[in-house]
Amino acid sequence: MKKIRQNRFLRMMFLLALALYFNSCTDDLEKTPENVTTSDKQFNSVEGYKQGLVSVYSNLAYSTFLRFYWSMQEYTTDMAVSTWNDGGDGIYHELAWSADSPAITNVYNAAINMITLCNNYINEASPDKVSARGFSGSEANQIEQFKSEARFLRAYCFWILMDCYGNPPFPTEETLGTTAPSQIQRADLFDFLENELTDIESILADPGTNEWGRPDKAAAWALLARMYVNAKVYTGQEHYTEAITYSNRIIDEGYALEDRYEWLMLGDNNLNTNEFIWTINYDNTNITWYSTNFLALGPAGVPGSINGMSSSWQAFRFTQQVPALFPTADTSIDKRAMFYTNGQNLEVNSITTSTDGYSAYKYRNKKRDGSPIEQNNNFGNISDIDFPVFRLAEIYLIYAESVLRGGTGGNLTLALDYVNKIRGRAYANDPSSTLGNITSTQLTLDFILDERARELYWEAHRRTDLIRYNRLTTGDYLWAWKGNAEAGRAVDDKYNLFPIPTSDLLANPNLQQIEGF
Template structure:
């Protein structure tokens, strides 16, 4: 990095420190001189990298837990006290979280920090030389800030709009409709200046297509956010992307590949994705750590696991040494509910999306059964026979049904082989065989072209005007024809579309958003029976309330 950028990043860091301490009386103008400002596109982009890095660290952890574990799509139980973590994961599943919930607090802090960093960077850029590079950089910043505020309005409803740097002080909450209008306005203002090129040069960066995708998502949810339907506006934003010709639905043969560690700009379906790299020190994709059954490390080469020179038929799992065997075990606490899997995946053998799930007897790649060695007591902690310490070998079986065998309140399954083998596992984001750590290089898509087609179909079904000869049925079949060998649908309802979105976007952080829009969020599922409607938005964290006395807690909390 050249000296100009080094000094500029030091200035940004200084601004972050001052902002976090609320020393609003400090005026940072004297820190800046003309030789600090970026001038070229590359220099602007280098500075913006700090914000993209913040988004990467946020998306795959706190944001994922808040969006997915509060839905019917994912659950993270307790295993003999392991992963209890103050009931944080279980509270999300049961819908009984409170204002001190750790992950909810982290999501709030993350999104506000991204917005704040955008404010500070725009302040620094204001005196940079005028030109296309500056206009594009500021448009990117406005879009990234709009994205952060979209997360906040989606998850927390009424939130403070803090868009000035240096900050004039803590702000009162704006209404959800006001935040919605701000986000829409920011995106519309930014769009003319955003890049329209696709491919490796803009991969993982804000473009006009990303801004239109975010607009489409916001318009589709406008009735939830602001009380007024905006389905025609959603369709127009979708059409801007469709008519560009820059994107396509991945064919059936490469649907799963687009989520693998080798994914990237070559896949035509990605509109905006977060790139991950296991060699970086900030922001990891940990899916294999959470999703793989603990006995599957060797098969999927988790964290450098290897069967050594064994043939698969000779491997007995739970051994950690011998003939080059390395058995790194993932944590494996995360699963899906059998009701979710059975509702959306069980009955269509020709749907490639079914292959993202692991359930039932497990086999090596050559068809040999995966055998696990333990003791009778190790297999079943409640075994009472005198021979509990005797060796016991069984074929690995992933049970679709999750049962609380210790305490129902904490959904504690126990701490034995039976417990750890409960719950269907997801390998959509396939483990990275080239990573020697738990970090993966799978890029995570936020917006995909299939979502654009399904959003347009939904908007028409909900009353929007059809365009370009598209119908909800034709749009849905554009996606399904690339996913399943089953015959095309001949009709489609909103419930059909809801189910199709479940199949298409599993593990991609859209389920909570979909459940609320379709009126399903209060349904009973798994161990959850709470039907409180106020939980469609999360509470303002206690930490934020203590910092900002102008905040008012969301209803119900």
């Protein structure tokens, strides 16, 4: 299996995003445009269609989306407390937001904006328009593949809305620019996404053959597997058998764990073609403070000599419950325990004290050999770390959990083998090692939840995981300052979801708020 990194594609993304931004700015809103690229001019070639797709990708990568989504997934849990405690990070950890909280609009608006861009692209790539513009044969097929990628990106954003907000608005290419979107129920959105992803899987590129950062069949399978393992939360119905089915499809394509855990989140992690399934790409030529910058610079205390960029922003740390999941708070046993402890206290006695709570140096803007990444910008501290939305270790853990939850089509022996591969890498930098092995009796659902925390920390999974295990809001699992209590406390179950922002409720009469908000 081989994936090709295309820096040209990434740079094209950013440059087009800038062009779109500056073309939209004027001091005179009454001015008649004199140099406007119409749809027919933009989409008069296959290259034009690709450039149109680039604008969608650039919006995902270079908007505020990743940083705000990460905050929503991690600050609400044991995985992070915010020193700054601004922009809603405080209410996230307190589990105390409302429909008027500005923080909850960030991801909501970013996802809706992405969906709107995808809907517009899907319209422009409709069979009627493609035919009217003179495309046929291989060119039409290539445009159809581009459209399938836009449909995947739209599905990914709808999944985020389904996971976070429950019953979101449902804008499609058919309603674009005509009427206010209707509201869709969570279970119905699940059905739509299931149908959409299975419909495009045959059109998407084969696994490992697309440009780096563009989704392929395996990306669609990974999103389906993630949806299916959470299906009981979304629909009330179990789909663990389907989660196993789509995990198997990915595993059967020959993906493999990278040898060393420390390689996963480096500035040259575009080399991780064995394990990474779909990534959001970053390049320090393209300046933004909303990339993986915050994941390298944000952890409290970590110096530039370690993170490969500059001194820490002192932005976030773990609660003490996270280091307790590891055998030690260093890499002497489990090499995933990349905790930064110098000058840091274990316990979080104060959320806004930057030295309360360990942090980590998981994200480092360096190469595998430890050498620095050349900076092609005037700041000297912009990240090259690509963000893996899906990687094989998650798929292994989905498979194992789904087997334990009663799904068919898999077996406990393979589940144990996949988990032990993850632990072999963690304990010996070798997935085939037996050093970290557990036994079949140790492989329980509780173990899987803890192993996901050890393997996937700070990769925007934790809130969704705790909800699936009924531990986000309940008293079954407490962490420091959960519910704004130092020892933690249970909160109202309504905080398993975020409300629809008041601003959108006022703008769209078709929407109804979640009960309790």
